[in-house]
Amino acid sequence: MKQNNITIQFKINGRKQQLDIPAGMTALELIRDRLELKGTKEGCGIGECGACTIVVDGRAVNACLMFAAQLDGREIFTVESLAQTDQLHPIQEAFARQHAVQCGFCTPGLLMSARALLAEKSNPDRSTIVKAISGNLCRCTGYHSIIAAIEDAAKQQSKEGS
């Protein structure tokens, strides 16, 4: 396949990068195949399931619906940004505490939707949480444990903040 390449610069999980990429590469292909950050999943590939949710300039977006070229100049966070070497992120801890993970395929996307929400609103009510994760499908849990986990994380976050 003939490809024209372009150069993009961005910051991902705190690290600056400059890369030559094919213009037709998706953001998800860049993250998974080029940067080998395999936490971000491809589920449906058409923006329905949210398994590929990443945070770009503070907003949750579907990496499958973006071209890598659109990331030029942006600040990106993937699920790999959450945990430190020996310490889970508080949202991850809350997911574990509330048994919000079953098969785990949707979990990275849900964590990133939760992260974007809690960065924006420290104390969201239940309906705000439900709306914020409506773009993330989970076929295992029935969502209640996930919503409980995000409520739990919010509570922990406001405790630590005060």
Next chain:
Amino acid sequence: MFDIEYIRPDNLSEALDFLNAKGADSKILAGGTDIMVDLRSGELNTRHLLDVSRLAELKKIEVLDGKLIVGAAVTITELLESDTVAASAPALGKAAQKFASRQIRNMATIGGNVAHCSPCGDTLPPLLIHQARAAVVNPRGQRLVTIEEMASGPYHCSLHPDELITHFVLEPKPPEVDFADFQKIGRRQELVIARMSMAAMAARDGDNSISLLRFALGSCTPTPHRFYEVEEFLEGKKPTEAVLWQAGKILAEKMLKTTGRRPSAVYKEPAIQGLFMRMMSPLIQ
């Protein structure tokens, strides 16, 4: 991975130069949430993608000379967060809240939603009740295109290949309007393509009779449009339950006149009346 070229112009005149030279072989990219799906399905085949999402000229939201200006590259999230939109076009803000998912609202733009010409575009009914026109530029100058003229049919945009929407010009909500809403029905609450959608705004006199009504229907007809018969029927009347049901019946009849009585009419005829009632019942005193 797609075999395609990506171009991001630094300003509007660069964008126009590119469209002038290669417009026929290009697709305009704003949020990309529809383009990516259409590329993947094979529906869309194009050589170049022209990314207009960062053009400052396309990002404004402001009231200027009594008109509400909304840039074509304004995202759905920016619409629903805008106080200006909430004050001047509240039904548009409400439609933005019900648009797809949070992830998609963060990328998708109002210009893309209009130019995609889906009958189900959530921004279309609210734009119609604000008599919105798209400001379209081309190498020869600028022209204004009404929302009705934009789609020549479902998914068929009437714009020329060298043209680009810069912004929309809306008639702001008249001060006396104290009711505005957007409603839709789909298979579930969130992240759903509307089966039917509608927007309305109304003003009332002291005795609660309707002095002004604007109403538009989406998703049900090949292209969304105003339903003037419903507006004319209700103007001057006091909105009681019986009167609103009657208006809903007129709406259902007019819709079926446009579409013909297809198998889905068994569902759509009562559903459209029910949705109309749900939206309009706050007007009953």
